[in-house]
Amino acid sequence: MEGPNLFQLVLFSLLESSIAFHVFPQVFSGKTLSAIFFVFAGINFGIYALYHLIVYPYFLSPLRHLPKYNKGFIPILGNGMTMFQRPPGQASLRMMKEVPENDGIIHFRGFLHEDRLLLTNPAALAEVLVHKSYDFEKPPWIRTFLRQFLGDGMLMTEGDEHRHQRKNIMPAFSFRHIKDLYPVFWSKSVELCDVVKAELWEKEDKVLELNHFSTQVTLDIIGLAGLGRDIASLKNSDDLLIKNYEEILEPTAEKGIYFVLHLIFPLWLIKALPWKLNERVRVTTGELKRICTEFVIDKKSRMKTESTEHVDILSIMIRSNNFSDQGLVDQLLTFLAAGHETTSSALTWAAHLLAINPSVQSRLRNEVRGFIPDPKVLSEPGFDIASLLESMPYLNAVCNETLRMFPTIPGSGRVASRDTFINGQFIPKGTLTLVVPWATNRNPQLWGPDAESFVPERWIDKESGRATNMGGAESNYSFLTFLHGPRSCIGEKFARAELRSLVAAFVGNFEWEMADPNEIVRPGGTITSKPIDGMRLRLKPLE
Known part of the structure; x- marks a missing residue:
């Protein structure tokens, strides 16, 4: 408009x-x-x-005739208050359930009655994410907010600049390269189990908050795979990198308000407020940029003096000669944040789902121990860890179902950068469309009546007993955790391989339950989905 x-x-x-x-x-x-x-x-x-x-x-408005969601509408505020509801994405799921006849688009009104569109079916999602992906951009206020933490990395760019960056970074995430990284994933997964066992040795109640450890191990993995260096945060719980990321990503109400204010007011106004959080954001982001700058300088220096060809992500970007030093720092900020936070959250949610579904945990442990009778064999040089872990149907089913139910980024927005169409419906320039993995992944119309239940078996073919890629859904657009098309998650294969290794090692070494069986775990966060009060588990080490 x-x-x-x-x-x-x-x-x-x-x-x-x-x-x-x-x-x-x-x-x-x-x-x-x-x-x-x-x-x-x-x-x-x-x-x-x-x-x-x-x-x-x-x-x-050319959108006024679309199927509408009016429940809870408040004059002037519209349905804008839904952005404050938790879990993130649950309000969108409710819209999908209550307006089932929608031809792929549900219309509702945001603040000041602005048009908002929720995409609900595979055809509409394919239009926005694949066929016309560059007609729809990340909202400018989201980019402004994230740029403080990630610089101008691949997540922030649009159009030709995004194409250029993705093309030059893609080789680092090829299938062959990910397969070569499996020994890194497995060795760090084993190290995680050793560190947790040592921590439990000192605890009488055997209760441990897992989220902190999952952040440490995934940051170590992205350090080795992304930088070619062991950050060793598992061995050093006071690591500055860990502290900064945990402070930024901690899902507090204050950070939620801070994020929402960026949707309403300009950045200069928010920074001018006498708010302690402004100073903490300035300090933490400054520290992260300083650390990443030191990583880039160190990596360039080592590449000049060492004869061994480095295969980590940063080395591949340096050899491409397509990124300035500042560009390398920005990409590094993006990969360190996105590369560790996605799998860290997935591992935490997998542990929760297995804690409240002990029969699934037992079945998975039996499969892991059946395929891996002696874990030491996996550490032998040349052992094909990738083929082994990828051939375990129930392990892959549990990982897929976790990623379906708890997508790391539960919701995403796209603004039409020009007048365009979605499935024949005219969409004016500036219209905000919502792509909500949390809601799509749990939509009963796409996944059936048990869409909100944890059912790993949906990912296993009943006749062959092998893992499937569709989970019983008719379209791959029913699963949006990594999105699709040119703006899909470039590290999807990396994250899936990492999660397989971590879950297999953890379930083979421990038996666990929730520390408080009556606790209701609440997803929160601003951009990513994390448990608001952490994930406290009671673990029993196994031989």
Whole structure:
């Protein structure tokens, strides 16, 4: 919806009042120029508000005839308050359930009655994510928020710049390269189990908060695979990198408010507020950029003096000669954050699901021990860990079902960068469309009546007993955890391989349950999905 912005309205009101003051002095006798300005400004803002709140959305918008979700609508606020509801994405799932006849698009109104579209079926999702992916961009306010933490890495870029970066980074995530990284994944998974056992030795109640350890091990893995160096945060729980990422990603209400304010107000205004969180964001992001800059300098220096060809992600980007030093730092910030946080969250949620489903945990342990009677064999040089772990049907089923139920990024937005169409429906430039993995992955219309239940068996073919890629859904667009198309997660194979290794090692070494069987674990977070109060488990080490 195009129209004058507020600044233009002020200028227009100033022009009107100046003309009225000088051309019609008899009409406005006794009034100052300022008083006349406020009269015209009031009239103009009233017309502006009337047009944007009522006339355009209800009588002119080309989207007004689409199937609507009106439940909970509040004048002026619309359904905008749904962004505060938890778990993230649950409100979108409710819309899908309550408006089942929608042809792929549900229309609702955000703040100030702005048009919002929720995509619900594979055809609509394919249009936005694949066929017209560059007609739809990440919202500018999201990019502004994330740029503080990630710089101008691949997640932040659009159009030709995104194509260029993805093309030059893609070789680092090839199938062959991921297969070569399996020994790294497995060795760190074993190290995680050893560290947890040592921690439990000192605890009488055998209760441990897993999320902290999952962050450490995944950061170590991305350090080796991404930088070619062992950050060793598992051995050093006071590691500065861990502390900074845990502080940034901790799912608190204050951080939720901080994120939402970025959707409403400009960055300069938020930074001007006397808010302690502003200072903490400045310090933590400054530390992360400093650490990543040191990583890049060190890596370039070692590549000049060492004859061995480095195969980590950073080395591949350096050899491409397509990135400046600042560009390498930005990509590194992106991969360190996205590369460890995605699998860290997935491992935490997998442990939770297995804790509350002991029969699934037992069945998975039996499979792991059947395929791996002697874990030491996997550490022998040349052993094909990839083929072994990828051939275990129930392990892959559990991992797939975890990723389906708890996508790391539960919701994502796309703004139309030009006038376009979705399944024949005209979409004006500037319209916000929502792609919500949490809701799509749990939509009963796509997954059946047990869509919100943890059922790993849905990923195993009943006749052959082998793992399937569809989980019983009719379209791969029913599973959105890694999205699809040119903007899909470039590290999907990396994350899946890492999760297989971590889950297999952990279930083979421990038996566990929730520390408090009555605890209701609540997903939270701003961008990613994490348990609000951590994940406290009671573990029993196994021989």
